[in-house]
Every structure is written in structure tokens, then in C-alpha cells.
Amino acid sequence: MYSFKYARASSVSEAEKAFSGGEDAVYLAGGQTLIPALKQRLAQPSDLVDIGGLTELQGISVSGDSVVIGAGVCHTDVASSAEVQKAIPALSYLAQHIGDPQVRNRGTLGGSIANNDPAADYPAALVGLGATVHTSKREIPADDFFTDMFETALEPSELIVKVSFPVPKRAAYSKFANPASRYAVVGVFVAETSSGIRVAVTGAGPCVYRHADMEAALSKSFSDDALKGIAVPAADLNEDLHATAEYRAHLVGVMAQRAVASIA
């Protein structure tokens, strides 16, 4: 690990100030992605601004039509929240299947979405549910938040404070997990929301995306049969030692059908 300067922030505004004061600063939340990257010398930030202790980023609150989760809430707390389980069981399920218990105890919602790993789970929930990202500066709809592989709409010092998830009529997440890392080889989040059907795919492409043809088919008939025969082109999908692009394309269809079948 290269050396860096370290500062612990005690408020969101202090964190932003410390970030802007650094030459090439990064925020440190749970560190479950950042620390391995630092250890492998894949990153060389000048400053780490630790936001792990910020109470402003904590808390889960559920009202009638939305679930609001602080950016600093760890996956274990989302998975074990009785309120989340009741309001959006698919979100609870998704959080419970990230990594392993130790990773879930440290990794945070904000850290996951800010990193926007193409194989991360949370981006599928945000896009699938049509969530809104509340930052220190503005509100960003999930559809505009995830811009490209490891890229988001966040400006350099902008900090995610919380995410609000609209409570859907029904939703499910189905993931084909890498057996070692539990990252999504392909994960599909399907939701029937007040503004229509949403199908979000993670793991398959460079960035989470919505599948328009599947959304259209499910709007006509919400059943796994409706998805059969819908083409998933492999052209722009990821290819690595875990799966070819063609295999991922196949899995998109299978995961989508499984998700729909579980709630149809």
C-alpha cells in the first residue's frame, strides 16, 4: 500500500472540506473495496477522508411509500432490518447476499453505489426500484446516477448522504453469484412500481442497465412466460474468466424469469 494522509471527518461539510483540501482525495466508508485496491496498489490517493463515523449517514426509516437508507448503513443492517424486510423484501434479500458476513458488516450502501462496480448488487436495486440518490449537493435519480463502468454522476467532493427507495407493488432480485466472491455474474432486479415495470440488469454489462424489451413484455403480461424468446444481444456484454458474453446474455434471461416467477 502506498502511503496517504488520513483525516476523520465529524460532519458531511467537514468531510467535503477535507476532500477538497486534498490533492487527490478519496472517501473511506467501510473500505471493503477501497482497502483491497490500495493493497494491490491499484490506487494511489493522496488523502483518505474517513466518513465511517458520520451519524448523518446512518439510519433506516420507512414511511408508507418509501424506504430511506443512510449511505453509511452496512449491508448487515439493511438485511436484518425488520422494517426493510416488510416494506421491500427484495432489497433485504439483495443485501443479505452481498459478499460474506464479514464484508456485510463493513461494506456500506453509499460505498457500493459510489464505486459502481459492474458486478455490484445495489445498482440493480436502485435502478430497478427507481430510487433517488440524495447527495450533499442535490438529488439524482438512479437512472442518471450510474453513468459507466466505475463511473457515476457524482462530482469530485460530492458525498452521498442517503438513498430513498419507493416501495414497489412487488419486486424480486435473482442473482447468479460467482461462487467465490458472491459478486453477480448476472443479477436481475424486477419491480412493479407505481410508474410501471422496471427490469434492471447488473453484472452483465459494463454498467447496470434497464432492459426495455423485458419491461414492455412484462407490462402486457407479468409472467415468466412473457420473457421467453426475448433476445439479449451479447455484443456489449462483459467477458472474463468467469463467463463469456454469450453465457451472460443467456443468464440475463434466466435470472429475469426466475425473479418474475418468484412474485408472479
Added chain:
Amino acid sequence: MVKISVNVNGSSQSAEVEERTLLVEFLREKLRLTGTHVGCDTSQCGACTVQMNGKSVKACTTLAVQADGQSVTTIEGVAKSDGTLHPMQAAFREHHGLQCGFCTPGMVMSALALVERNKDKTITESLIRSELEGNLCRCTGYQAIVKSVAAGAAAMGAKVQA
């Protein structure tokens, strides 16, 4: 360098550490608590598992500065001071839950966290297996580990059906 103060196994430990020091390096090299092992050093094997504020974490993927002001329990803090093994440790010995022993400290720390986290539930074999997902053992094939955790959990007063 940064000054940190961590409560380790019930006693306050202060030290000057480099910012990039990992929690596992602080425990092993500064405090000489070498029961916490470094296996893969890539956040996969769980041999470095300790508890921070009662939650299991991988000490190879936590910075020492992140533990400043927090409470950490390592395998050295599990047995009684007179050397009497904790019921979970005794269960690992009784049920042959180890062969080479390298992964054992992490297994025990995860097992203790598992019992704590599921105290309202019935602990089943499948729950034990899914909760030990973050710990790898290259000797045993896990059968005896699962058995040990079930016995240890029962000895700790948990509801067990495994």
C-alpha cells in the same frame, strides 16, 4: 503517523501507527497478538477475522485507524484468563473441527459472531454453512467444523437443530 487507542480484549492499547497500517498488522506486529492469522491477505479466507464492537470483520481489510476508539476482540480474548477454553473452542477440540489449525482462530471468531447474530433464531446446518461463507478451510472439508459450531452454539445456550 497517527495516534490510535483501541480497546483490545478488554484493555486499552495506545500506539503511534502509520496511516496505512492494517488492523491485523497492528494486532500482530505492535501488540504481538499472533493468534489472528493472515491467510490470503485479499479479504477472502477469513483467517484474520476478529470482532469489532461485537461484529465479525476481516482485520486484513480494516485499517488500524478505523479501529481507533473501538473495541476489538481477538482469539486471545476468547478463553478465560485461567486458560479454560470457551465452549466454542472446546467444541472445536471435541469434534475435531480443525486439522492444521491455521483457519481456526477465524472460524471461532466467525462462529461466535454467528451465535450472537442469530440468538433469536434456531441455528440449523444450512445457516451455519451460509454464515461461514467468509471463512475458508483447506483441510477439513467443513463437516467437522459445522458439527463443532453446532455443538458450541448449543453449549452457549443457543437453539440448535443441526
